Amino acid sequence: MPDVHFQTELTSGLTLVAESMDWVESVAMSLLMPVGAINDPEDHLGLANFACEMVQRGCGNRSSRQFVDDLENLGVDLSGSVANGHTSFSGAMVAENLPTALEILADLIQRPHLPEDQLEDARQVCFHEIHSLEDDLPQKAMLNLRQRHYPAPYGRNAIGQMETVSSISHADVQRYQAEHYGPKGAVLAIAGKFDWDEIRSKVEQLFGEWPEVGQPAPVESPAVRGYEHVASDSSQTHICLAFDGVPYHDNEYIQARGAVGVMSDGVSSRLFTEVREKRGLCYTVGAHCHSTRTQGAIMCYAGTTSERAQETLDVILDEFRKLGEGIHQDELDRLKARVKSGLIMQQESSGARSGALAGDYFFYGRIRPVDELRALVDGLTCETVNSFLRDHPFNQPTTVTLGPDPLEVRLGDS
Amino acid sequence: MPDVHFQTELTSGLTLVAESMDWVESVAMSLLMPVGAINDPEDHLGLANFACEMVQRGCGNRSSRQFVDDLENLGVDLSGSVANGHTSFSGAMVAENLPTALEILADLIQRPHLPEDQLEDARQVCFHEIHSLEDDLPQKAMLNLRQRHYPAPYGRNAIGQMETVSSISHADVQRYQAEHYGPKGAVLAIAGKFDWDEIRSKVEQLFGEWPEVGQPAPVESPAVRGYEHVASDSSQTHICLAFDGVPYHDNEYIQARGAVGVMSDGVSSRLFTEVREKRGLCYTVGAHCHSTRTQGAIMCYAGTTSERAQETLDVILDEFRKLGEGIHQDELDRLKARVKSGLIMQQESSGARSGALAGDYFFYGRIRPVDELRALVDGLTCETVNSFLRDHPFNQPTTVTLGPDPLEVRLGDS
Numbered sequence: 001m002p003d004v005h006f007q008t009e010l011t012s013g014l015t016l017v018a019e020s021m022d023w024v025e026s027v028a029m030s031l032l033m034p035v036g037a038i039n040d041p042e043d044h045l046g047l048a049n050f051a052c053e054m055v056q057r058g059c060g061n062r063s064s065r066q067f068v069d070d071l072e073n074l075g076v077d078l079s080g081s082v083a084n085g086h087t088s089f090s091g092a093m094v095a096e097n098l099p100t101a102l103e104i105l106a107d108l109i110q111r112p113h114l115p116e117d118q119l120e121d122a123r124q125v126c127f128h129e130i131h132s133l134e135d136d137l138p139q140k141a142m143l144n145l146r147q148r149h150y151p152a153p154y155g156r157n158a159i160g161q162m163e164t165v166s167s168i169s170h171a172d173v174q175r176y177q178a179e180h181y182g183p184k185g186a187v188l189a190i191a192g193k194f195d196w197d198e199i200r201s202k203v204e205q206l207f208g209e210w211p212e213v214g215q216p217a218p219v220e221s222p223a224v225r226g227y228e229h230v231a232s233d234s235s236q237t238h239i240c241l242a243f244d245g246v247p248y249h250d251n252e253y254i255q256a257r258g259a260v261g262v263m264s265d266g267v268s269s270r271l272f273t274e275v276r277e278k279r280g281l282c283y284t285v286g287a288h289c290h291s292t293r294t295q296g297a298i299m300c301y302a303g304t305t306s307e308r309a310q311e312t313l314d315v316i317l318d319e320f321r322k323l324g325e326g327i328h329q330d331e332l333d334r335l336k337a338r339v340k341s342g343l344i345m346q347q348e349s350s351g352a353r354s355g356a357l358a359g360d361y362f363f364y365g366r367i368r369p370v371d372e373l374r375a376l377v378d379g380l381t382c383e384t385v386n387s388f389l390r391d392h393p394f395n396q397p398t399t400v401t402l403g404p405d406p407l408e409v410r411l412g413d414s
Numbered sequence: 415m416p417d418v419h420f421q422t423e424l425t426s427g428l429t430l431v432a433e434s435m436d437w438v439e440s441v442a443m444s445l446l447m448p449v450g451a452i453n454d455p456e457d458h459l460g461l462a463n464f465a466c467e468m469v470q471r472g473c474g475n476r477s478s479r480q481f482v483d484d485l486e487n488l489g490v491d492l493s494g495s496v497a498n499g500h501t502s503f504s505g506a507m508v509a510e511n512l513p514t515a516l517e518i519l520a521d522l523i524q525r526p527h528l529p530e531d532q533l534e535d536a537r538q539v540c541f542h543e544i545h546s547l548e549d550d551l552p553q554k555a556m557l558n559l560r561q562r563h564y565p566a567p568y569g570r571n572a573i574g575q576m577e578t579v580s581s582i583s584h585a586d587v588q589r590y591q592a593e594h595y596g597p598k599g600a601v602l603a604i605a606g607k608f609d610w611d612e613i614r615s616k617v618e619q620l621f622g623e624w625p626e627v628g629q630p631a632p633v634e635s636p637a638v639r640g641y642e643h644v645a646s647d648s649s650q651t652h653i654c655l656a657f658d659g660v661p662y663h664d665n666e667y668i669q670a671r672g673a674v675g676v677m678s679d680g681v682s683s684r685l686f687t688e689v690r691e692k693r694g695l696c697y698t699v700g701a702h703c704h705s706t707r708t709q710g711a712i713m714c715y716a717g718t719t720s721e722r723a724q725e726t727l728d729v730i731l732d733e734f735r736k737l738g739e740g741i742h743q744d745e746l747d748r749l750k751a752r753v754k755s756g757l758i759m760q761q762e763s764s765g766a767r768s769g770a771l772a773g774d775y776f777f778y779g780r781i782r783p784v785d786e787l788r789a790l791v792d793g794l795t796c797e798t799v800n801s802f803l804r805d806h807p808f809n810q811p812t813t814v815t816l817g818p819d820p821l822e823v824r825l826g827d828s
Contacts, residue, residue, distance in 0.1 A: 023437040025758050056681075057691070064691075068682040072748035075755025077680060094755050124694025132697050132717055134649030137549050233647075235548030266491060267470075268482040277471070277478075280538025283546050303546055334486035341489025341508050344439050349763060 005369055006196050012210040014183035016203050017357050017367045018190040021350055027192030028092035028354035031105060032362050034185040036085045037158040038218045044168050046126060046160020049082045051176045053122045054114045056080055060107030064115060067104070076101050082158040084146075085293055086362060087181075092351045095193040099202050106206035109181055116170045126165050133159060138238050138284075138303055141402040144230060145240040145299065146290070149398040151223045154292045182213030189357035189367075192350030227399040229406035237309035237403030238301070241316065243394045245289055245296035248363040253296065255388035256289055258380045260298055261335040262327045263287050263319065268334055270319055275302065281312040293363065298394075306404045313399075313407050320394040321412055326386040339377050343370050419783055420610050426624040428597035430617050431771050431781045432604040435764055441606030442506035442768035445519060446776050448599040450499045451572040452632045458582050460540060460574020463496045465590045467536045468528045470494055474521030478529060481518070490515050496572040498560075499707055500776060501595075506765040509607040513616055520620035523595055530584045540579050547573060552652050552698075552717055555816040558644060559654040559713065560704070563812040565637045568706045596627030603771035603781075606764030641813040643820035651723035651817030652715070655730065657808045659703055659710035662777040667710065669802035670703055672794045674712055675749040676741045677701050677733065682748055684733055689716065695726040707777065712808075720818045727813075727821050734808040735826055740800040753791050757784050 004020040040047045056078075058064035071078050071091075078091040078101075089108065093101055133140055146155040159165075188207065190199060245256050264271050264287040275285045282304040290297045300320075304312040346352045347370045360367045399409050418434040454461045470492075472478035485492050485505075492505040492515075503522065507515055547554055560569040573579075602621065604613060659670050678685045678701040689699045696718040704711045714734075718726040760766045761784045774781045813823050 024762050026755075026762060065682075068680075068687070069744070069748060072680050072682040073751050075751040077752070077755075092755075092759060094758055097755075118691075121692060121694035125690060125697055128650075128694075128697035128718060131649045131719055135551050135652075135717070235545045236542075238549075266482075266486050268479075268486040273482070276539060277532075278535060280535035280542075283539055283542035303549070304542060305545055330483070334483060337487050337489040338491070341440075341491075341506075341511075344508055345506060345765070348438050348440060351759070 005367060007367060008200060010183070010204050011208045012183040013212060014207050014210060015187045015361060016190070016200065017187060017361055018194065018196060018199065019353050019357060019367070020194065020196065021192050021353065024192050024350055025095055026092055026350045027095045027098045027190060027194050028090065028350040029098065029101065029105065030088060030090040030189045030354040030358040031109065032086050032088040032187050032189070032358040033181060034086055034362065035180040035215065036083050036087055037156045038085055038153045039180060040156070040160065043164060044172060045156070045164040046158070047168055047172060047176050048087060048180070049129070049158045049160065050122065050126050050165060050168050051173050052080045052082045052087055053125055054118070054173050055108055055112035055177060057115055057118050057122065058113035059104070060111045062104070062107065064113070064118065070104060074101055084154060084156055084158065088358065090355060098190070098194060098199070102202060102206055110210055112177060114170070114174055114177060119170050119173070123165060123168070126159065127162065129159050130162055130165070137232065137234050137236070137402055138301060141230065141238040141240045141400050142301060144228065144402070145242055145398060145400040148224045148226070148228060148400060149242040149297055150292060150295060152221045153218050154295065155223070179213050180215070182215070183207065183210045184212055184215065187358050187361040189354045189361065191353035191357060225396070225398045227409050230400065230402040232402050232404070234403050236303045237306045237401060237405070238303050239309065239313050239316070239407070240400040241300040242398040243298045243320070244392065245298040246392070247294055247296040248291040250296065252388055253289070254376050254380065255385050256296065256298065256392070258332065258335065258385045259323060259327060259389055260287050260289050261339065262331045263323055265335060266338055270323065271316070274319055275312065275315055279315065281308050281315060285316070291363070309401070309403060309405070310407050314410060317397070317410065318412060324389050324394050326389060327382055329382055332380060332382055332385065336377055336380065340374060343373055346370065419781060421781060422614060424597070424618050425622045426597040427626060428621050428624060429601045429775060430604070430614065431601060431775055432608065432610060432613065433767050433771060433781070434608065434610065435606050435767065438606050438764055439509055440506055440764045441509045441512045441604060441608050442504065442764040443512065443515065443519065444502060444504040444603045444768040444772040445523065446500050446502040446601050446603070446772040447595060448500055448776065449594040449629065450497050450501055451570045452499055452567045453594060453629070454570070454574065457578060458586060459570070459578040460572070461582055461586060461590050462501060462594070463543070463572045463574065464536065464540050464579060464582050465587050466494045466496045466501055467539055468532070468587050469522055469526035469591060471529055471532050471536065472527035473518070474525045476518070476521065478527070478532065484518060488515055498568060498570055498572065502772065504769060512604070512608060512613070516616060516620055524624055526591060528584070528588055528591060533584050533587070537579060537582070540573065541576065543573050544576055544579070551646065551648050551650070551816055552715060555644065555652040555654045555814050556715060558642065558816070559656050559812060559814040562638045562640070562642060562814060563656040563711055564706060564709060566635045567632050568709065569637070593627050594629070596629070597621065597624045598626055598629065601772050601775040603768045603775065605767035605771060639810070639812045641823050644814065644816040646816050646818070648817050650717045651720045651815060651819070652717050653723065653727050653730070653821070654814040655714040656812040657712045657734070658806065659712040660806070661708055661710040662705040664710065666802055667703070668790050668794065669799050670710065670712065670806070672746065672749065672799045673737060673741060673803055674701050674703050675753065676745045677737055679749060680752055684737065685730070688733055689726065689729055693729065695722050695729060699730070705777070723815070723817060723819070724821050728824060731811070731824065732826060738803050738808050740803060741796055743796055746794060746796055746799065750791055750794065754788060757787055760784065
């Protein structure tokens with residue numbers, strides 16, 4: 001079988017990575033730049049997100065109207081998004097349309113119009129995004145948790161606040177885009193059906209002279225941690241917890257992922273069984289690994305009634321305490337079967353693979369074929385996971401609750 | 415190319431349909447039975463959903479624990495769900511695990527334990543589902559809209575109410591399952607890598623003697639329609655509209671889908687352009703076709719601030735009025751490119767295809783290969799869509815708003 005993975009650095013500094021899937025008719029692209037909410041000035045929180053909205057309103061020789069029309073004619077559902085530490089633009093399409101889609105993407109990144117007469121409309125869209133978060137209580141509680149758990153600005157959400165978004169000027173957006181959209185540390189990932197030589201030269205032609213920009217490191221301040229209750233007359237009480245973990249690029253990350261998998265992946269997981277099935281404490285409960293580029297966490301969410309909220313929190317904390325005592329072979333076997341099944345599905349989707357490749361490069365500095373991930377999972381043993389758990393006890397959770405009444409964070413006798 | 419589509423009726427009456435995708439390593443199954451919330455007795459609303467929760471707690475020779483453990487060991491993420499008119503169980507997996515997964519599915523459907531000692535835990539899970547809907551305002555408003563727009567019980571949601579779920583007994587669940595889970599009108603859809611002869615005989619062996627059940631037709635009562643405001647101190651005002659449309663199985667459905675696509679599909683669509691981009695009235699706005707088995711509707715949702723809610727509703731109603739005047743060639747061309755691109759993606763996912771096959775059988779009585787869908791889309795012209803629009807004017811919307819203040823439904827001069 002010929003090698004299906006490719007990686008090259010362009011003259012501009014942009015890295016191009018690709019995975020060939022020659023049995024599909026589609027291809028997906030994902031461009032990721034290492035700038036996000038962490039780069040927003042304190043008085044302009046939400047600027048990266050505002051800029052992301054503005055660059056999608058015309059670029060190169062395409063007006064705002066022509067830009068969206070051309071994307072649709074190509075059948076590309078382009079989506080732009082800003083996270084804490086990165087900004088990305090992705091889309092999947094029929095293979096033959098990739099060259100034209102790349103031309104539009106190159107214009108969007110390097111030659112956006114940022115039309116001043118659309119500034120207020122774009123600002124309104126950003127305002128509405130803030131308002132809709134207010135009505136999405138699980139998400140609101142979870143974003144509060146990240147903000148509290150990580151050192152600032154690494155827990156910051158991308159959408160900003162009404163006051164800070166109000167104060168952003170057209171010049172701010174222009175300056176932000178010019179100073180932050182650059183090839184350094186950025187990656188363009190392509191997965192699906194393509195001819196590597198053709199795509200490489202096309203991308204070199206389109207992105208080879210993308211000018212470099214400086215990327216000042218954000219100023220870090222200590223994490224707040226502890227417990228916060230957000231009063232709300234909501235129907236449910238939303239409970240969020242965060243424990244220290246390890247970041248994605250850490251060699252031990254796979255051990256953390258194994259432990260969290262036993263805790264939360266699927267209907268046989270401990271949280272699903274103990275919290276939902278046996279006690280009927282909630283409809284939704286789950287834990288996951290979360291990571292910035294330098295710091296990792298294990299986070300947990302549950303939504304329950306206010307009457308049963310304290311019991312739910314107590315049971316979850318007790319399950320984390322028990323997890324610290326170790327996992328069992330049958331649990332690990334199930335998790336491995338589950339994860340490997342998921343990897344096979346991922347391998348069959350060009351969109352999933354292009355996103356994974358871009359994420360790999362961002363967090364690991366290189367792409368990781370599915371076979372490598374499978375080998376990592378195969379290498380997990382109870383001993384390796386339990387050794388990790390001994391070294392990373394679940395104590396001192398950062399806790400956020402949102403609902404009618406505050407709760408008590410009881411850490412038991414551990 | 416050999417035919418990749420298969421359909422057969424088992425001796426029990428269950429229909430088995432399949433689409434072979436021999437380039438993938440995965441396979442997905444989807445079992446759909448034509449019973450859902452419409453079959454719940456008035457005093458036991460939520461019963462179908464409660465039963466769906468209970469059948470997943472042990473079956474055949476597997477205890478509740480063994481059931482979830484075995485599914486995980488097979489890497490199957492089985493999900494059960496109840497909609498207004500149907501109940502379905504679906505899962506994707508590595509191809510070699512399909513026979514065992516089918517054995518478990520056959521037990522779940524025909525020989526569930528429905529353990530009485532888990533009844534209260536399952537009831538709590540159903541309660542939490544009701545509570546979490548209370549905190550999901552867009553969804554809450556949309557479910558209200560369906561309830562108001564369709565004749566009862568065809569707009570009913572599946573989760574029921576606190577009082578009705580409280581009154582469900584163990585005997586109710588047993589009786590419901592025994593009298594409603596049957597092969598008549600049910601379909602098992604399989605897509606991905608499989609050997610047809612092998613799977614057909616396995617399914618015949620497992621489901622061939624599934625006993626038939628009667629399915630009494632629900633008693634219909636007239637739709638409420640009109641306007642309802644749900645008072646809420648939410649941050650946003652949520653606006654939902656429904657117009658009469660045509661059901662999925664109607665030959666004209668593709669015309670309705672074309673019109674709604676021009677209105678709402680993608681960033682070049684009318685709603686996205688006029689409501690979000692040009693006026694900045696909201697972050698989320700969209701329209702879609704919705705259908706029961708006998709009746710279709712065109713529904714629309716927007717979330718906005720209370721200050722701009724009236725303007726948003728006015729602009730949306732005006733856009734529907736303008737849509738009634740017809741669509742243009744460039745809009746239709748973009749929509750066709752977009753839909754055909756989406757069909758190619760769908761064709762590459764075993765999970766998406768098995769779900770689509772089951773839905774096809776349920777709504778159309780037969781499966782529709784992607785090539786047939788592509789031909790339908792190719793056949794759309796401005797003339798056919800505009801002729802449909804002339805025959806189906808957008809007047810008298812059913813309207814639901816949820817937020818601080820009621821709005822005025824102004825239908826303009828049309």
